Amino acid sequence: MTSTDPNPVVTVPPHASRIRTFHPRRGRMTGRQVDALDRLWSAYGLTVSEDPAAPVDLAALFGRRAPIVLEIGSGMGDATATMAADDPRRDYLAVEVHTPGIANLLGLVERLGLGNVRVARGDALDLVRALPDGSLDAVHVFFPDPWPKSRHHKRRIIQPAHVALLRSRLATGGTLHCATDWAEYAESMRETLTADPGLVDVHGGYASRPAHRPVTKFERRALTAGRPVFDLVHRRA
Numbered sequence: 001m002t003s004t005d006p007n008p009v010v011t012v013p014p015h016a017s018r019i020r021t022f023h024p025r026r027g028r029m030t031g032r033q034v035d036a037l038d039r040l041w042s043a044y045g046l047t048v049s050e051d052p053a054a055p056v057d058l059a060a061l062f063g064r065r066a067p068i069v070l071e072i073g074s075g076m077g078d079a080t081a082t083m084a085a086d087d088p089r090r091d092y093l094a095v096e097v098h099t100p101g102i103a104n105l106l107g108l109v110e111r112l113g114l115g116n117v118r119v120a121r122g123d124a125l126d127l128v129r130a131l132p133d134g135s136l137d138a139v140h141v142f143f144p145d146p147w148p149k150s151r152h153h154k155r156r157i158i159q160p161a162h163v164a165l166l167r168s169r170l171a172t173g174g175t176l177h178c179a180t181d182w183a184e185y186a187e188s189m190r191e192t193l194t195a196d197p198g199l200v201d202v203h204g205g206y207a208s209r210p211a212h213r214p215v216t217k218f219e220r221r222a223l224t225a226g227r228p229v230f231d232l233v234h235r236r237a
Ligand SMILES: C[S@@+](CC[C@H](N)C(=O)[O-])C[C@H]1O[C@@H](n2cnc3c(N)ncnc32)[C@H](O)[C@@H]1O
Pocket: 021, 022, 023, 072, 073, 074, 075, 076, 079, 095, 096, 097, 098, 101, 122, 123, 124, 125, 141, 142, 143, 144, 145, 157, 216, 217, 218
């Protein structure tokens, strides 16, 4: 590797840190969500292993070879389900820690008859470490927890080591799309993404809101409060 290598080797130790990027939260599930989880988990679910020696076989998981979009922190799953329904040529792998959100997405998968969605339960960073290099067509990080206090910035998912890890799993030309309504985080994301030597800024700064990104509760809340939303799209060089 030379200093000009656009895709430097990533050396993120698997368990470099147990600093989590999510809030531990309890959530009550509705009867419908409990039912969806019981019936649909075995067909569409994947438990994320913390063991980096347990790679995920994406072709086996989806039962075909198609471009794959990784949806990090899929929340209640509405955006994932809408995008997957609109984009049947690609497969969508959602990863979330919040069980009611996972169950909700499973219900949507059934109701909309989506064959191209799988739902992983666990830490997205562990999942990403278990994916082959270059295996993703796109990574979406929509409205990640902003961790606004300075002492919590280390919990943010968009930070240099995580971006290098995500970039290594993108295919050449694959995109990393982030969106946030937290202006200071947006600026930090922009700096971090621009500084990554293997990423190219597709729009030269903030992108216009892409039509294919559905409006979720977080975006509606931001717009109602008068906060702008920032989209950033970078692609692997
Ligand atoms: C603010 S919510 C946004 C949800 C969704 N993307 C949306 O726009 O509606 C952030 C979500 O990311 C999840 N999350 C944060 N860090 C995560 C991680 N390391 N692995 C999996 N999920 C994570 C949280 O549980 C939470 O549901």
